[in-house]
Amino acid sequence: MAVYAYIAKDEAGNKFSGTYSDIDNVTGLRKELSKMGYVLVKARRNKTALQKRKKIKQSEVVMFTYEFAGMCSAGLSITKSLEAFEQQAENRAFKYILSDIRQSVETGSTLKDAFEKHRDIFSDFFLGMLEAGESGGNLSKTLEMSASYLEKQLELKQKVRAAFAYPIIVGVMSFVIVAALIIFVVPVFSKLYQQLRVPLPGPTQGLIVLSSLVRHWWWAVLLFAAGVALLFKQLSKDAHLRARWDIFKLNMPVFSKLNRMVAVSRFMRTFAMLVSAGVSLVRALDVAGAVVRNSRVTEITGQLQQSIQTGSSVADSLKNHRIFPPVIIQLAASGEEAGALSEMLNKGVDFLDKDIDRTISALLVKLEPAMTVVMGALVGFLLMGVYLPMFDYMRHLK
Numbered sequence: 001m002a003v004y005a006y007i008a009k010d011e012a013g014n015k016f017s018g019t020y021s022d023i024d025n026v027t028g029l030r031k032e033l034s035k036m037g038y039v040l041v042k043a044r045r046n047k048t049a050l051q052k053r054k055k056i057k058q059s060e061v062v063m064f065t066y067e068f069a070g071m072c073s074a075g076l077s078i079t080k081s082l083e084a085f086e087q088q089a090e091n092r093a094f095k096y097i098l099s100d101i102r103q104s105v106e107t108g109s110t111l112k113d114a115f116e117k118h119r120d121i122f123s124d125f126f127l128g129m130l131e132a133g134e135s136g137g138n139l140s141k142t143l144e145m146s147a148s149y150l151e152k153q154l155e156l157k158q159k160v161r162a163a164f165a166y167p168i169i170v171g172v173m174s175f176v177i178v179a180a181l182i183i184f185v186v187p188v189f190s191k192l193y194q195q196l197r198v199p200l201p202g203p204t205q206g207l208i209v210l211s212s213l214v215r216h217w218w219w220a221v222l223l224f225a226a227g228v229a230l231l232f233k234q235l236s237k238d239a240h241l242r243a244r245w246d247i248f249k250l251n252m253p254v255f256s257k258l259n260r261m262v263a264v265s266r267f268m269r270t271f272a273m274l275v276s277a278g279v280s281l282v283r284a285l286d287v288a289g290a291v292v293r294n295s296r297v298t299e300i301t302g303q304l305q306q307s308i309q310t311g312s313s314v315a316d317s318l319k320n321h322r323i324f325p326p327v328i329i330q331l332a333a334s335g336e337e338a339g340a341l342s343e344m345l346n347k348g349v350d351f352l353d354k355d356i357d358r359t360i361s362a363l364l365v366k367l368e369p370a371m372t373v374v375m376g377a378l379v380g381f382l383l384m385g386v387y388l389p390m391f392d393y394m395r396h397l398k
Helices: 026-035 049-055 058-073 078-088 092-106 111-116 124-136 139-163 165-196 202-216 218-236 239-251 256-276 281-292 295-309 314-319 326-338 341-397
Strands: 002-009 015-023 039-046
Touching: 002 026, 015 026, 015 092, 026 039, 058 078, 058 139, 078 092, 092 111, 111 124, 124 139, 124 256, 124 281, 139 165, 139 256, 139 341, 165 202, 165 341, 202 218, 202 341, 218 239, 239 256, 239 295, 256 281, 256 295, 256 341, 281 295, 295 314, 314 326, 326 341
Parallel strands: none
Antiparallel strands: 002 015, 002 039
């Protein structure tokens, strides 16, 4: 399938332009346009449009969802709303996607199917809410809920990134300092020691060998790094290894508690939102498990579905899995008794998000001094290796 940029005209002779995807050739494009009452004037195959999807930010999706909900609640048709967004979009990649969605809707596709072609931009949760909104006749409400959910997920992601910015910066600075010492400082002292003809201790000899390797065989080092990156990329495609890695993330030292809370937060908020939109419990669990993108959580999701289908309550089903904290289980039980499951679960997730903030702060209190000590020890070891022969030489002079 290819993507075509085209110019067409309507029955009145007015010309307009656009793009169309999932078309084999120009003949197919002409047929599709004729179904809408348009005549194709000119078409050009676009080879780069699909590559532009990766440039779309999640914040743009959140803003689009809010505005789309507002237009639908104001009574505008879906095609008119999408056409307005297409004209206003500053991001060319997003403009292309909106154009493709609009064209799919105009040719009779459901809104969920039109967005599903761009699943990499619009999440499984968003698609599930669209399906619920279309079938239940409350599209504007479900879009508002989707926008609120996506905004909370974006805030959570930004909090985690901002919290770990300091350790990342310290790590990068450590690498830059070590690289500068190895490339520029060690060779100077190496020449000096050759002239003085002093015996070199083991750490100094290791630094000189490493410096020579980096300076003269840098291309080999880059090739090795590229090979390692390619190997990891290939291994990440292996389902068995990916499953092992997903389990490790939930049980790894130091970060396991944070990873579990983030996974549960995403899972339960998705589940609660979908249930409040009228989606069945089993279907809501299915989408929630897909949103988390962790094979262990997907396995737990299947067990929860089986438990609920056999007549167990949501709270009792959650109780069988240690990944869910007691507060979530208790609020689920209270929500089922009061007939307000989604509301109580949302309150539980709000509490869990606050706990995530506290956990991140506690981790940073431990990580920041540890990173500083590691950086100091690394730089100190390098300087010791550089200056040890000098100290020996001064001692011999005495």
